[in-house]
Amino acid sequence: MTFLAPAMLWLLPLGLLPVVFHLFFRVRRQPRPFSSLLFFLAADPRLSARRRIREWLLLVLRCLLLLSLLLALARPVRRGRGSGGATLVAVIDNSASMQATGPAGESRLARAVAAAALLCEDEAVAFAGLGTTVADAPASMPAGVTADRGRLRAALGSIRPTHASGEPLRALQAAIGSVRGALRTFGEVHVFTDLQAIEWESSLGDLPLPPGIALLFHDVGNDDDLAGSVSLAALAPPPRPLLAGRPWKTRVQLRNEGDADAEVILNVQAGTSGGPHREAVTVPARGVRELSVALPAPAVGEQRVQAWLEGRSAGAAAVAWLAVPASEGADVILVGGSEAPPHGLLAAALAPGGEEALTGLRVGFVPPEALAGRLAEPSRPALVAVTAEQLAQDAVARPLHAYLMEGGHALVAPAADGTAAPPPLPAGCGMGWDNEFRDETGGDWKVLDADDALWDELRSADGTPLWREIRVFRAYPLRMDEAEALAGLDPGRALLARQGVGRGSVTVSGVAWDPRWSNLPHKASFVALAQGLALAGLGGFSGEQGIAGRRLSGGSDPATDAPRPPDAPIEVIAREGDQGRWQLAPSEARLPARAGLYQFTQGTVVRQIAVSGDPREAVARRVRGERVPALAAVPHQIIRARNATARRQEVQRLRRGRSLYTPLLLVAVAALLGELFVEGWRRNQAPKIRVRKTKKTAPSRQIPAPR
Structure with missing residues (x-):
């Protein structure tokens, strides 16, 4: 805390003047002759105790009035984090639930990116960095923090929606580490998220927050956002390998996480020719619905099947893929x-x-x-x-x-x-x-x-x-x-x-x-x-399936059955559902963040994996209140604002600090009103004297004087 007029602090002892007057300038007692003490003895002694309580209350209110006025004149200001040289890292929640859109059609992810871009452009920020809750290899995230605003804008533009569930602990640990490594004056970690309960209600464990680093959450979700509650599980592969020219079936499981029955449109597309199989399905509240879908006879080669949901109740990650080879016969x-x-x-x-x-x-x-x-x-x-x-x-x-x-x-x-x-x-x-x-x-x-x-x-x-x-x-x-x-x-x-x-x-x-x-x-x-x-x-189905964003399990060389080389990088090629190719370190190998068909190559091991969306992202329930349950032991603050500009203004206010002038004046006014009330009540109260009841005695006889 600082004072803009510190000279006024020398006047603070004047706030004790009511105590001085009370102790040294009291009315001195003087003896007065009275003909009888009858009425003094009959007075109720509790009147004197009440009078002393009122006098002490008036004394406290007068001291509070003077001290509040003197402190207000000193213009105290609660210190903020600073006004320049900040090191900032923005963590964008790019999980599937961030695809929910508002009435105007703007998604939660778009709100988060716009707010993060505005904060990174703030003149008080010297260095900035970016991170995401879902590891997305194709996104070009900068390593650590940088002062290059153009690079930050390009990184924000590369963030795309995913079908995976986020990993908040990993993202927060990386963001705090980046800020701590480049800390100059003060640091900030801003998390732009919809506070989905499935990610932020369970405890994240130990997350040390060093001094000088503030943790702020920006709730970009709104109650009127269109967020579906029906998820689509991975497509069930056929129990036997496919034969060309032979029709087959796949089973689909739908789960409704909402409290009411939901209607969705199930689409299943096999191959590239012809239209998809479309079927209206009603899923009971908090229930599961399983369907068997007949598919046309495949040709020789790989049979690619995609399933997805449509409708207001469809979850953002309701996408599944399946690849099955069909032999000649x-x-x-x-x-x-x-x-x-x-x-x-x-x-x-x-x-x-x-x-x-x-x-x-x-x-x-x-x-x-x-x-x-x-x-x-x-x-x-x-x-x-x-x-x-x-x-x-x-x-x-x-x-x-x-x-x-x-x-x-x-x-x-x-x-x-x-x-x-x-x-x-x-x-x-x-x-x-x-x-x-x-x-x-x-x-x-x-x-x-x-x-x-x-x-x-x-x-x-x-x-x-x-x-x-x-x-x-x-x-x-x-x-x-x-x-x-x-x-x-x-x-x-x-x-x-x-x-x-x-x-x-x-x-x-x-x-x-x-x-x-x-x-x-x-x-x-x-x-x-x-x-x-x-x-x-x-035999049975020999293909591989996985959930978007989950860890990649180990594989072996099909020719020699030898385990894959532990240090060789993993090359990923997107065949369906996404585009591009990239490499992964074995220690951080995860399935892609979007549903599709992918080829993984590590040394001589080549694997084809069908990736489906994470069904957990259909849980629309969000964290309420002013605290994030997963970070109960970590100091943090939640910012809820209408738009990106309002969020930046709130952050700037927190950096500048807050003046206590107005609150102190309000305290002085409250003390004055309290004093007037107590004083007026004392004067308007009519004194009531209770006369003690005495025993009635017989009149004394008067003895005549002798003559």
Whole structure:
């Protein structure tokens, strides 16, 4: 604190004059003769105590009046941070929630950039720097602080919206470090943010703020901003690799963080030809909605899928990408001849009409004695179908077992034209045949494990398998030891089961693929089931997915399975959703800040990652009040102003300081009014004397004097 008229401070002792008058100039007591003390003795003693309280109160008010006036004449000013030579770092919140726009169409990010530009141009700022809460490699942020205003303007212009969630602690630590390293007179860290609760409510831990550095938050969010509450999770990849010419599905999950039901438009675009799939969706309040979206048959090559939301309730980060390779097709081998095949109608279900283009599956027939040679070829089939009678032959069992140990998939069923009980299964199958089941009316064939991926080709919109009214006339139920039951008459009589063998698996059916055994070959479900059995041998989805702004996990060389070199830089190439290429240091490697498809190269390791927006950015709730909960132990101040000019004026006022002249005058006026009130109340109060009650005594008798 400083005084503009310090000479007036010498007069401060005059404020004690009321005390001096009270102590040394009191009315002295003088003896007065009274004929009787009756009325003094009858007066209430509390009147004297009240009078003393009023006198001391008047004394305090008079001293306060004089001291306030004398201090006001000295013109005190509370010192600000300074008026020149400031070192300033502006931290811009570029998270996805900053894309919310006001009624005029201006986004929160645009408000933050405009306010930061105005502060950096202030003449009181000697050095300035910039930072962002979301690490965005393509943005050209200056290292440390600089006096080059043109460079700062270019850096502010490179800040773009992102689909990621911010990291406040990292940004604040870097900003404070930059100010401390170049501190001359005083320093300021300005954070321009919408104070989204998901980022600023949880404690940020230890954040030391050195002396001489002020931390100011600029709330650029408004209550009337259009901020959506529905987020879009990453697209679910297909459970099996895609085959060219074969339609497929992806599952989409929507989450509503708002307190009311929300309506959005879901868009899913596969490839570059044709328009997107558009669907109006209502998401319940604080709930989740899952949808299955059918996509067209892809061509050979990479299938790129983008999903996004539209509408007033759509979150800013509601963007997701998926890249899936589509192969030319897969081979399926049926052991036996094509004429009167022992597999019934299985070949027709795998490739209806013998057309590969309809299903992406190429069906071939191989004699039992030629199976070993076919499995030795480089192109491994996705499925090998054999009958139980063929499996009993050594020419089939040996090569098939080697094929399974290397990761293949086999399908075993009784021969369609068999009349006797099938031969026992090999011990590696983990199951055996039970007694024959026959029923002319047909037993009910039910799904026992509805969550298995085998039924994905049969699922309806609600996710349940479309397996209805399947009747079994003849079957050999499976007696299982370790196998997994998929379908059957009941849990104790499985008709379809799977057992792992080495790196592969074998599926055994107790029913032949013939109408004499069940009505399944006449059902549409048979086509989907057969194709599901074939696709089960293709393995799972091998692509990578991630959330924008999250840390990049490690990878390995696919050729040697060796870990990536730890010190080699990572080159990033944007293929979809963003533009450009840049390099990352391994210690600071993060996924890009915007959703899209990216290629990461480090040494010999090349990875393709589909990046989606961060669903947490759909939480529209913001921090209220004058304190940021995440920085409860750190001194800071929140500035809320109408525009960038008002924010700069408030900062300039804080730098100059604040005069205490007017507050002291108000205190003096309040003391004067208090004194007048107490004094007037004392004079207008009529004195009330209470007479003490005395005991009534009998009159004394007067004795006559003697004569």
